Amino acid sequence: MPAAQNPAADWISRLDLAPHPEGGWFRRIYTSAQEINFDGRARPLATSIYYLLNSQQPRGCLHRNRSDILHFLIDGGPLEYCVLDAAGELRRIRLGGDGERFLPVAGGCWKASQLIDGARHGLIAEVVTPGFDFADHEFADEAAIQREHPQQYNELREFFRSRTS
Numbered sequence: 001m002p003a004a005q006n007p008a009a010d011w012i013s014r015l016d017l018a019p020h021p022e023g024g025w026f027r028r029i030y031t032s033a034q035e036i037n038f039d040g041r042a043r044p045l046a047t048s049i050y051y052l053l054n055s056q057q058p059r060g061c062l063h064r065n066r067s068d069i070l071h072f073l074i075d076g077g078p079l080e081y082c083v084l085d086a087a088g089e090l091r092r093i094r095l096g097g098d099g100e101r102f103l104p105v106a107g108g109c110w111k112a113s114q115l116i117d118g119a120r121h122g123l124i125a126e127v128v129t130p131g132f133d134f135a136d137h138e139f140a141d142e143a144a145i146q147r148e149h150p151q152q153y154n155e156l157r158e159f160f161r162s163r164t165s
Contacts, residue, residue: 008054008121025052044131060113062140062159070127071103079122084110112159
């Protein structure tokens with residue numbers, strides 16, 4: 001299929017995206033030169049990535065970060081984000097189509113994403129503040145989520161790393 005007929009492949013090539021450990025594709029595009037002290041460690045004030053889901057990688061697995069993350073839909077969609085907060089409230093937010101174009105997710109919330117309604121790709125820009133550090137990232141443990149959030153477990157089953165790969 002020519003790139004013009006496959007926007008996801010075109011974006012992967014044009015933006016030089018690489019496979020993401022969460023599923024999908026990504027590339028860091030910005031790291032602030034300014035730093036802040038975050039729990040005793042110097043961190044960039046902000047970082048940003050492109051993040052893409054496509055028909056071969058249609059789902060991003062459940063994970064959380066300590067930093068706040070702002071999501072901006074650039075192209076494609078719709079996508080659905082599932083966000084589970086510390087109080088156990090599960091929200092499903094649609095980006096694109098008739099839904100939102102912007103989604104803030106507070107640090108500490110679990111989140112996962114997926115293409116919906118036959119979408120073939122979804123390109124997101126994410127801004128992380130304070131800047132992203134893998135030490136602050138955690139993939140969801142299925143048994144722990146089942147134990148700590150039994151009411152939401154069935155809705156989140158498809159987003160565990162062992163099920164998305």
